[in-house]
Amino acid sequence: MTEAVVHAHHGPDRRPGIIGWIARWLFTTNHKDIGTLYLVMSCFMFFVAGAMAMVIRAELWIPGLQIVNPHFFNQMTTLHGLIMVFGVIMPATVGFANWMVPMMIGAPDMALPRLNNLSFWILPFAFTLLTSTLFMKGGAPDFGWTFYAPLSSTYGPPSTDFFIFSVHMMGMSSILGSLNIIVTILNLRAPSMKMMKMPIFVWTWLITAFLLLAVMPILAGAVTMLLTDRHFGTSFFNAAGGGDPLLFQHIFWFFGHPEVYILILPAFGIVSEVVPTFSRKPLFGRNMMIYATICIAVLSFLVWAHHMFTTGITLSAELFFMYVTMLVAVPTGVKVFNWVSTMYKGSLTFETPMLFALAFIVLFTIGGFSGLMLAIAPADFQYQDTYFVVAHFHYVLVSGSLFALFTGVYYWYPKWTGRMYNEALGKWHFWLSLISMNVTFFPMHFLGLAGMPRRIPDYALQFADFNWIASLGAFVFGITQLIFVFNLIYSRYKGKQATMEVWEGSHGLEWTLPSPPPYHSFETPPEVK
Amino acid sequence: MKEPEVKTPRRRNKFTYVLFIVPFLMFGFCFALVPLYNVFCSAFGINGKTNTTSIRKADTAISDNRNITIQFLATNNEKLPWSFKPNKVELTLHPGENKRVTYYAKNNSDHTMTIQAIPSVSPGNAAKYLLKTECFCFTQQTLGAHKSMDMPILFHIDPDLPKNIHVITLSYTIFDLAKLKNPTARKGGRITR
Ligand SMILES: [Cu+2]
Numbered sequence: 001m002t003e004a005v006v007h008a009h010h011g012p013d014r015r016p017g018i019i020g021w022i023a024r025w026l027f028t029t030n031h032k033d034i035g036t037l038y039l040v041m042s043c044f045m046f047f048v049a050g051a052m053a054m055v056i057r058a059e060l061w062i063p064g065l066q067i068v069n070p071h072f073f074n075q076m077t078t079l080h081g082l083i084m085v086f087g088v089i090m091p092a093t094v095g096f097a098n099w100m101v102p103m104m105i106g107a108p109d110m111a112l113p114r115l116n117n118l119s120f121w122i123l124p125f126a127f128t129l130l131t132s133t134l135f136m137k138g139g140a141p142d143f144g145w146t147f148y149a150p151l152s153s154t155y156g157p158p159s160t161d162f163f164i165f166s167v168h169m170m171g172m173s174s175i176l177g178s179l180n181i182i183v184t185i186l187n188l189r190a191p192s193m194k195m196m197k198m199p200i201f202v203w204t205w206l207i208t209a210f211l212l213l214a215v216m217p218i219l220a221g222a223v224t225m226l227l228t229d230r231h232f233g234t235s236f237f238n239a240a241g242g243g244d245p246l247l248f249q250h251i252f253w254f255f256g257h258p259e260v261y262i263l264i265l266p267a268f269g270i271v272s273e274v275v276p277t278f279s280r281k282p283l284f285g286r287n288m289m290i291y292a293t294i295c296i297a298v299l300s301f302l303v304w305a306h307h308m309f310t311t312g313i314t315l316s317a318e319l320f321f322m323y324v325t326m327l328v329a330v331p332t333g334v335k336v337f338n339w340v341s342t343m344y345k346g347s348l349t350f351e352t353p354m355l356f357a358l359a360f361i362v363l364f365t366i367g368g369f370s371g372l373m374l375a376i377a378p379a380d381f382q383y384q385d386t387y388f389v390v391a392h393f394h395y396v397l398v399s400g401s402l403f404a405l406f407t408g409v410y411y412w413y414p415k416w417t418g419r420m421y422n423e424a425l426g427k428w429h430f431w432l433s434l435i436s437m438n439v440t441f442f443p444m445h446f447l448g449l450a451g452m453p454r455r456i457p458d459y460a461l462q463f464a465d466f467n468w469i470a471s472l473g474a475f476v477f478g479i480t481q482l483i484f485v486f487n488l489i490y491s492r493y494k495g496k497q498a499t500m501e502v503w504e505g506s507h508g509l510e511w512t513l514p515s516p517p518p519y520h521s522f523e524t525p526p527e528v529k
Numbered sequence: 530m531k532e533p534e535v536k537t538p539r540r541r542n543k544f545t546y547v548l549f550i551v552p553f554l555m556f557g558f559c560f561a562l563v564p565l566y567n568v569f570c571s572a573f574g575i576n577g578k579t580n581t582t583s584i585r586k587a588d589t590a591i592s593d594n595r596n597i598t599i600q601f602l603a604t605n606n607e608k609l610p611w612s613f614k615p616n617k618v619e620l621t622l623h624p625g626e627n628k629r630v631t632y633y634a635k636n637n638s639d640h641t642m643t644i645q646a647i648p649s650v651s652p653g654n655a656a657k658y659l660l661k662t663e664c665f666c667f668t669q670q671t672l673g674a675h676k677s678m679d680m681p682i683l684f685h686i687d688p689d690l691p692k693n694i695h696v697i698t699l700s701y702t703i704f705d706l707a708k709l710k711n712p713t714a715r716k717g718g719r720i721t722r
Pocket of ligand 1: 256257260303304306307
């Protein structure tokens with residue numbers, strides 16, 4: 001928020017000058033300020049990790065080793081994955097929660113504002129620590145974002161310890177953040193807002209927050225075991241000392257699978273807000289959506305070994321995890337069906353947020369289908385660790401989570417800033433992203449089915465064509481994102497003034513506040529019809 | 530900065546504290562997974578984990594005449610300077626029958642070394658039916674420079690072995706205990722429990 005806006009709406013009292021500006025952002029306990037901080041940091045980290053993706057795709061442009069050596073290539077794939085998951089998607093969704101949850105439930109602010117400040121300010125330190133490993137002796141972590149033991153325990157570079165501490169910090173931040181969100185949602189709702197009346201975005205975030213609370217400590221435990229294995233003589237993952245490297249994979253994926261829903265449930269929430277607005281119809285099967293989300297969250301704890309079909313687990317375990325994984329498709333299918341039904345016979349318009357939401361529904365479904373293919377245990381032996389997996393999770397994370405974040409930014413930007421984004425630039429951003437995203441990741445399905453392994457800097461000649469196509473798409477996708485950032489900055493000053501409702505079909509409490517909203521959202525609880 | 534007045538009755542604060550406990554419990558649960566995992570693996574005989582202390586099935590009379598083939602494998606972890614191999618790579622026996630085989634080990638280095646052998650059985654679900662009454666993997670083995678020895682295994686197959694299993698592979702990997710920072714903290718082949 002600039003000063004003009006701030007002073008017009010009873011903003012923070014702050015001392016003048018640069019010190020005052022720094023102190024204001026450093027010590028802020030305001031949910032909107034902290035939401036902005038989260039979003040700005042995610043955007044910055046998005047370009048950091050994106051640059052790493054560009055290095056990866058540049059190296060894979062043609063067969064052979066051209067630009068980087070294999071060791072550095074491995075560091076790039078590792079950090080790209082870690083930062084995109086923990087430094088981009090997760091903080092961005094928390095940013096959305098900070099901005100929107102109090103406004104959507106009629107609260108003045110988050111329930112624990114100081115804790116909120118702490119949970120954000122841990123993150124810049126965590127990511128500085130993580131990226132600084134690039135400049136350390138022995139290089140950055142190079143074992144993939146899944147950091148399987150013994151790659152990370154016995155063979156990890158010295159910087160692995162810094163990676164471990166940064167994961168501890170991220171975990172702490174996520175736990176505090178989700179704690180705050182739960183308390184806010186359960187305690188600060190406007191008295192007339194019953195649980196089942198809560199907006200879908202708030203519901204998805206409530207469930208996500210419980211998932212975070214449950215599994216981030218598991219991740220913290222895993223890295224702690226890694227640390228003691230590395231330095232304090234324990235043998236959790238060391239067979240020589242009586243441990244088992246396979247145990248690491250069980251623990252990691254017990255965290256890892258709920259984690260993928262942590263990345264996608266808030267995205268479901270955003271899309272469920274946007275589709276009704278631009279269809280000018282209420283969300284179809286609203287309660288069903290809520291139950292489906294709860295169902296997905298519960299199932300997420302029972303499917304972890306679908307990442308481990310080739311590790312020699314027993315046949316009965318393979319069957320169990322295969323069927324439960326396929327069961328996840330049912331509540332997810334309910335969601336897709338409900339989005340489509342919401343649009344059915346609606347009066348649709350196609351502003352940028354709606355375009356991104358539509359792309360989300362189609363492309364996320366493709367990612368879901370390739371996920372189902374991977375869930376088939378006998379087929380997974382062919383797909384395991386190939387580019388097919390890479391294609392799958394980029395369809396659910398890029399055209400899934402990331403597109404939903406774009407949807408949300410375009411949808412609420414006018415509310416946040418009081419100014420409309422530039423629709424023409426938004427459309428350019430959308431169409432270029434859509435095309436280049438598919439050009440990048442669709443060929444990876446074919447590469448994977450043909451047997452190209454993931455996480456390698458070089459490949460056999462027969463994979464050359466699809467690889468340069470994917471690289472070309474990746475470069476276009478990377479450059480396209482600059483349009484997005486330019487649009488946000490430009491519109492912040494030059495955009496048209498936004499109205500209170502912003503969208504014709506908008507619904508929910510946040511649209512009853514002026515654009516931009518006052519510094520403290522609802523001083524008195526609003527009445528919910 | 531003026532904070533908005535938010536009413537926080539005691540009940541609400543209590544709820545926050547209760548929530549605070551959840552991550553601590555889950556952190557503890559993560560560590561509880563370690564013994565749980567070992568209990569599960571040995572109880573269901575999954576993951577190829579075999580017994581690391583002596584087990585004898587009370588009734589070991591040869592009661593069925595199935596022919597089960599046992600293959601023996603040996604692996605050195607991390608270029609361990611030892612010669613390590615089974616003296617017999619394969620044998621056939623009936624369930625219930627006691628057999629004794631030996632592995633040959635020679636320390637090729639110029640100093641005394643202590644190793645630990647870790648067994649693994651494949652297919653994984655055969656693990657709990659391969660019962661060792663005596664095994665060099667039950668204890669640590671020490672050899673002087675350029676010394677060698679034959680290390681025995683005494684074992685039998687539980688007659689309850691599923692009908693579809695005809696071949697069982699028993700593999701040993703030997704680990705240099707000097708590379709382990711805290712070798713005394715371990716007992717047998719697995720984490721102490
Ligand atoms: Cu999974």
